[in-house]
Amino acid sequence: MEIKVLHQLMDWNEDVSEEVKATLAEHRICMVNVMGSPGAGKTSLITSLISRLKENWRIGVIEGDIAGQVDAERIAALDIPAVQLNTDGACHIEAMSIRHILPELPLDDLDVIFVENIGNLVCPAEFRIGESLRITILSVPEGDDKVEKYPLMFTDTDCLVLNKYDMMPYFDFDEARVRANYETVNPGAPLFPVSSRTGDGLQKLAAFLEEHIRSAAS
Amino acid sequence: MEIKVLHQLMDWNEDVSEEVKATLAEHRICMVNVMGSPGAGKTSLITSLISRLKENWRIGVIEGDIAGQVDAERIAALDIPAVQLNTDGACHIEAMSIRHILPELPLDDLDVIFVENIGNLVCPAEFRIGESLRITILSVPEGDDKVEKYPLMFTDTDCLVLNKYDMMPYFDFDEARVRANYETVNPGAPLFPVSSRTGDGLQKLAAFLEEHIRSAAS
Numbered sequence: 001m002e003i004k005v006l007h008q009l010m011d012w013n014e015d016v017s018e019e020v021k022a023t024l025a026e027h028r029i030c031m032v033n034v035m036g037s038p039g040a041g042k043t044s045l046i047t048s049l050i051s052r053l054k055e056n057w058r059i060g061v062i063e064g065d066i067a068g069q070v071d072a073e074r075i076a077a078l079d080i081p082a083v084q085l086n087t088d089g090a091c092h093i094e095a096m097s098i099r100h101i102l103p104e105l106p107l108d109d110l111d112v113i114f115v116e117n118i119g120n121l122v123c124p125a126e127f128r129i130g131e132s133l134r135i136t137i138l139s140v141p142e143g144d145d146k147v148e149k150y151p152l153m154f155t156d157t158d159c160l161v162l163n164k165y166d167m168m169p170y171f172d173f174d175e176a177r178v179r180a181n182y183e184t185v186n187p188g189a190p191l192f193p194v195s196s197r198t199g200d201g202l203q204k205l206a207a208f209l210e211e212h213i214r215s216a217a218s
Numbered sequence: 219m220e221i222k223v224l225h226q227l228m229d230w231n232e233d234v235s236e237e238v239k240a241t242l243a244e245h246r247i248c249m250v251n252v253m254g255s256p257g258a259g260k261t262s263l264i265t266s267l268i269s270r271l272k273e274n275w276r277i278g279v280i281e282g283d284i285a286g287q288v289d290a291e292r293i294a295a296l297d298i299p300a301v302q303l304n305t306d307g308a309c310h311i312e313a314m315s316i317r318h319i320l321p322e323l324p325l326d327d328l329d330v331i332f333v334e335n336i337g338n339l340v341c342p343a344e345f346r347i348g349e350s351l352r353i354t355i356l357s358v359p360e361g362d363d364k365v366e367k368y369p370l371m372f373t374d375t376d377c378l379v380l381n382k383y384d385m386m387p388y389f390d391f392d393e394a395r396v397r398a399n400y401e402t403v404n405p406g407a408p409l410f411p412v413s414s415r416t417g418d419g420l421q422k423l424a425a426f427l428e429e430h431i432r433s434a435a436s
Contacts, residue, residue: 037255037256037257037337037339037360038255038339038360038361038364038367038368039255039357039359039360039361039364065367066340066367066368066369066370067366067367067369068366068367070363070366070367089340089344089370091309091338091340091341118340119255119339119340119367119368120309120338120339120340120341121255121256121337121338122284122309122336122337122338122341123309123338123340123341126307139257139359141257141357141359141360141382141385142255142256142257142359143256143257145288146256146257148285148286148288149256149283149284149285149286149288149337150256150284150337151284151285152284152307164359167359167388170385170388
């Protein structure tokens with residue numbers, strides 16, 4: 001009898017991901033999977049988006065980290081329901097963890113859940129977690145060659161946020177190169193130049209998200 | 219009968235790592251495993267170190283990337299033997315790949331091999347590849363919370379390079395926080411503030427490396 005361990009594992013994650021998706025659909029919640037390198041600015045982007053969205057939408061956050069809870073504390077300080085998911089060494093979040101942790105959030109009172117994935121430009125892209133939407137963040141200091149070097153993360157996303165855009169003058173960063181490579185691996189997908197610090201570009205990104213939140217809610 | 223798949227895999231990598239180590243010892247080569255996030259500046263640091271070391275030592279490079287060969291081209295342009303190791307999606311290099319690729323380098327004519335690992339602050343730390351020395355790079359734009367959030371990478375290294383140190387004025391980065399956390403997880407291990415761009419701090423790091431190269435060569 002044939003044994004396919006890896007294949008089974010992947011299928012299994014896909015199954016649980018679909019289950020999570022169904023639970024979220026029942027509650028009309030849009031779940032956003034936020035991915036990017038360590039230090040790309042995932043938490044800052046989420047907090048900036050919370051400021052822009054919280055007037056019209058009820059927001060919850062799942063903070064993924066290998067260890068610690070500094071990020072969940074940052075979110076909770078904004079008076080937003082937040083839970084910390086520690087992977088204890090694992091390099092990505094899997095759907096099973098989301099299924100396990102979802103009941104910790106007040107699902108009947110939420111329109112959108114941001115999931116901050118582990119800082120990693122590789123592994124999280126391979127695991128669906130039941131999300132409605134994926135955001136990949138690339139920050140200017142990381143360099144303009146990342147789409148070529150970590151293609152899956154840019155292929156399998158619904159939008160790309162080019163973060164720390166205000167740092168452009170200090171780095172030798174070829175935006176056209178990123179745009180061209182992104183268009184190659186993910187034709188037609190939107191790219192949002194953003195600075196979480198100055199707030200530039202956040203409005204467009206928030207409007208894009210609101211479309212999806214509205215569609216999940218209806 | 220008990221079956222321990224994960225444990226077996228880890229042991230297996232450890233065995234091959236020891237094998238690689240023995241091969242390198244035979245050739246009196248110091249192999250340096252360079253790890254860090256995407257965009258931390260691994261390739262730039264390696265090229266800067268090459269400039270400082272190549273007068274006295276014979277250098278080779280193994281460039282790890284998920285896809286592509288832009289980094290190996292940068293190294294080869296310096297007239298240094300370089301091989302590209304593509305992991306085709308995998309998030310770290312394993313010892314087996316190093317064993318496989320080593321014969322592609324002129325081992326009898328090398329004193330030091332730099333291995334640029336996949337840009338990832340998580341997984342590479344878990345896999346020994348037969349290296350004599352590990353360098354973990356953290357760049358200033360990534361933020362000062364990384365040691366707490368990705369502890370293994372900072373625990374299991376022989377030194378920490380704080381790269382893009384010239385960017386300190388533009389980021390809200392608490393160096394004391396990094397130093398304190400690093401000292402907690404890796405007591406006594408050296409930390410080198412470096413700017414590959416300006417060259418600041420490279421001399422001390424190069425001297426540290428030369429000690430190890432000398433010790434492997436003798």
